[in-house]
Amino acid sequence: MKDCGKFWCALVLFSTALSGLGTVAAQSMREDQGLFDKPDGTQSSAKMKSGTPVKPLKRQGFWVEVEVNGTRGWLKVSMVNFGGSVNGPSAIDTGRLGGGNIVSISAVRGLSAKDLIDGKPNFEELKRLEQLSSVNSEIVAFLSDGNVTAIDSKISLTAAKSIANDAASPAKVNSIPSGSANTPKKDDDW
Amino acid sequence: MTGKLLNRCVFTFLFAALSNLQAQTDEENVGRAGAAQVLGAAPLVASIPNQQYVNLVGNAVARHSGVSYKWHIGVIKSDAINAFAMPGGFILLSTGLLKGLESEDELAFVLSHEVAHVVRKHHYQVVQRQRLAEQAAKGLQSVTQDNDTAKLAQASGQIYARGLDKSAEFEADRLGVELMTRAGYDPAAALNVLEKLQRYKGDDPRAELLFSTHPSPMERMDQLLQVGIDRLPRPSGSSARDQRFKLFQRSL
Numbered sequence: 001m002k003d004c005g006k007f008w009c010a011l012v013l014f015s016t017a018l019s020g021l022g023t024v025a026a027q028s029m030r031e032d033q034g035l036f037d038k039p040d041g042t043q044s045s046a047k048m049k050s051g052t053p054v055k056p057l058k059r060q061g062f063w064v065e066v067e068v069n070g071t072r073g074w075l076k077v078s079m080v081n082f083g084g085s086v087n088g089p090s091a092i093d094t095g096r097l098g099g100g101n102i103v104s105i106s107a108v109r110g111l112s113a114k115d116l117i118d119g120k121p122n123f124e125e126l127k128r129l130e131q132l133s134s135v136n137s138e139i140v141a142f143l144s145d146g147n148v149t150a151i152d153s154k155i156s157l158t159a160a161k162s163i164a165n166d167a168a169s170p171a172k173v174n175s176i177p178s179g180s181a182n183t184p185k186k187d188d189d190w
Numbered sequence: 191m192t193g194k195l196l197n198r199c200v201f202t203f204l205f206a207a208l209s210n211l212q213a214q215t216d217e218e219n220v221g222r223a224g225a226a227q228v229l230g231a232a233p234l235v236a237s238i239p240n241q242q243y244v245n246l247v248g249n250a251v252a253r254h255s256g257v258s259y260k261w262h263i264g265v266i267k268s269d270a271i272n273a274f275a276m277p278g279g280f281i282l283l284s285t286g287l288l289k290g291l292e293s294e295d296e297l298a299f300v301l302s303h304e305v306a307h308v309v310r311k312h313h314y315q316v317v318q319r320q321r322l323a324e325q326a327a328k329g330l331q332s333v334t335q336d337n338d339t340a341k342l343a344q345a346s347g348q349i350y351a352r353g354l355d356k357s358a359e360f361e362a363d364r365l366g367v368e369l370m371t372r373a374g375y376d377p378a379a380a381l382n383v384l385e386k387l388q389r390y391k392g393d394d395p396r397a398e399l400l401f402s403t404h405p406s407p408m409e410r411m412d413q414l415l416q417v418g419i420d421r422l423p424r425p426s427g428s429s430a431r432d433q434r435f436k437l438f439q440r441s442l
Contacts, residue, residue, distance in 0.1 A: 030378075040389070054309070061408055077411070078381040111232050111270035111284065113351035113399055117253040121226035121343040125233050129225055129280065130265045134245045139253065142246040146294065147428035148374040155371045155418040157364045171418030 027054050028081045035073025039063035054080055084106055214278070220317050221278030224340045224346030225262075228282050232268035235285060235442070240265055243438045244301065247294060248281060248361075251302040254372040255309045263301070265442070271390055271397040273300055274350055275307035275362075277314035285442050286396050289335075290386055293377035294435040295370070302373075303368035310365065312358040316349050317342070355401025360405065360413045367419055377422045384411045 022061045029052045037044035039060050050102055054075070055067040063074050134142075143150075216260075234241070248263040259279030269286040272282060281304045291297055307313060353359075363380070371377045386409040390397035404410070 001220060008422075052209055062381070062388055062411060076382075076385060077415075078378045078385065092360070111228075111268045111272060111399060113402070115231040116227065116351045116399075117344070118348040119227065119230040119347065121223065121340065122230040122233065123226050125229035126222060126226040128234055129229065129262050129282075130222075132241050132245055132262050132264055134242070134249045139246055139249045143250055146431035146434065147426075148250060148431065149425065150374050151372050151423060153372075155368045157368055157414075157419065171421035 026057060028052060029054055029068070029075075030079050033075065033079055035066070035068060035071060035075060036063075037073065039074050040075065045103045048176055051081075056080065210360065211226060215219070217311070217314050218278030219339070220314055220342055221276035221280045223342035224274075224276040224313065224350070225264075225280040225282065226339075227343040227347040228274050228276075228350065229264075229266065231440055232270070232282075232284065235265045236265050237265075237441055240438055240441060243434070244283060244288075244297070244408075247297050248301040248305065251366075251369045251373045251375070252279075252305045252309075254369050255305060257309045259308065270399065271387070271394075272400045273304050274305035275313065275384040276346070277308065277311065277317070278306055281305070281308070288404060289439065289442055290390075291383065291435075291439070292386075293379060293382075294431045295376040296364070296386075297368045297435065298375040299366060299377075299380040299383050302369040302375075303362045304366075306362040306365035307354075307358070310358070312354050312362065313349055316354065317345060319333050320345060350403070351399070356405045356409075360410065361415055363410050364417055367414060367422070367429060371422050374425055376424050376427070377419055378424060380414060381411055384408075384414075387406045437438075 012095070027047055029050050031050045032047050033050075034043035034047045035045040036042065040063075045068075052068055057065045057067060057072070059065075059077070060074075062077050064077055064080055065072065065074050066080065142148075158172070224259045234361065244265055245261065245263045249261055252259070252261050261279045261281065263283070265288065266282050266284055270284050272284050273287055274282045281301065283300065283304075285433070287300065291300070308314040367377050367380050370380070384407040387397070387400070390400075405413075428430045
């Protein structure tokens with residue numbers, strides 16, 4: 001509990017220092033990866049091993065500015081293991097990439113709003129679509145070939161609205177993945 | 191006495207089963223009309239192996255939804271970045287969208303998002319509301335199932351052009367991530383897909399319809415992070431899975 005208090009103090013201090021930008025405790029690299037010089041930029045450092053501690057500084061859209069072994073750079077959110085921290089990626093939500101406005105240019109021929117409204121239904125193609133499906137034995141073989149192993153548990157993500165009341169445990173997993181050729185990572189291994 | 195009770199139970203069961211069947215048939219009819227409308231704008235690609243592949247991945251995630259549909263999933267020929275879910279188990283994915291993906295896990299997210307729309311009956315409910323409004327305007331007391339396919343197709347076209355509520359899209363993301371995770375795919379792929387979509391925004395006409403009908407990828411990612419996507423278990427990758435996806439993508 002004391003540690004928790006210290007953490008929040010540190011968080012507030014860092015937030016002030018960063019002019020309102022959030023920060024979180026050190027996390028780690030998810031995979032062997034070099035840092036990028038900027039969001040959507042080029043890789044500017046040598047590859048670092050997965051598991052290397054990472055200190056997220058701020059988030060800009062899908063990217064997080066991080067410090068790794070004293071070097072600053074950028075990683076995609078999905079490249080960082082946030083470890084399911086209460087103060088995970090959503091806690092360092094800061095800037096946004098660009099203005100986020102939709103620039104309306106003429107849409108691609110064939111699937112514009114106008115085409116969908118004014119177009120004529122194609123029932124011949126519909127017949128072809130109705131021929132497409134899979135049977136259970138094919139699905140089972142397909143999953144096995146691709147080492148896709150189902151999880152024998154009820155995975156549920158809490159609706160966003162209730163998160164404010166239960167920030168510590170948004171995602172609920174009732175049991176670990178069932179065994180197979182795949183060795184599942186730990187629940188918090190992000 | 192017992193006989194009467196048994197008869198009543200059997201009658202109730204049969205009535206419920208028939209009602210359910212009728213509802214499902216209506217849902218499928220609405221879905222057929224919607225699919226025909228989208229296919230009128232963009233036809234299916236010829237490659238059968240490609241069509242089989244998306245059906246297998248789609249069914250792999252859909253079987254964890256707890257709802258029984260016969261899924262018909264198709265790849266349509268269009269550079270647009272979009273996917274469509276129709277009531278009753280019909281899903282269409284554009285080649286433009288598929289070419290931008292990098293793994294089967296990412297495809298699993300796209301498909302599970304669409305499966306979630308169907309399972310939650312998002313589009314079907316909109317059609318039902320439109321029917322109610324129409325019936326009310328006509329002064330009829332009961333709602334009949336409108337089987338005028340051409341009319342249904344046109345109504346569906348409008349729904350796909352207008353899009354659903356943001357809440358329905360967020361729900362489809364959330365349930366989609368749950369389904370793909372239960373199936374054994376990596377939930378982090380959902381963030382990768384949204385990050386890719388974000389790149390199109392603002393400067394690519396191929397994504398115009400997608401962005402006019404969906405919340406921004408940033409909002410969608412924020413929602414997934416808020417509900418704890420980073421707490422879900424992550425499976426290991428598989429070279430066999432990577433290879434078959436590359437093969438699929440090369441032949442698009």
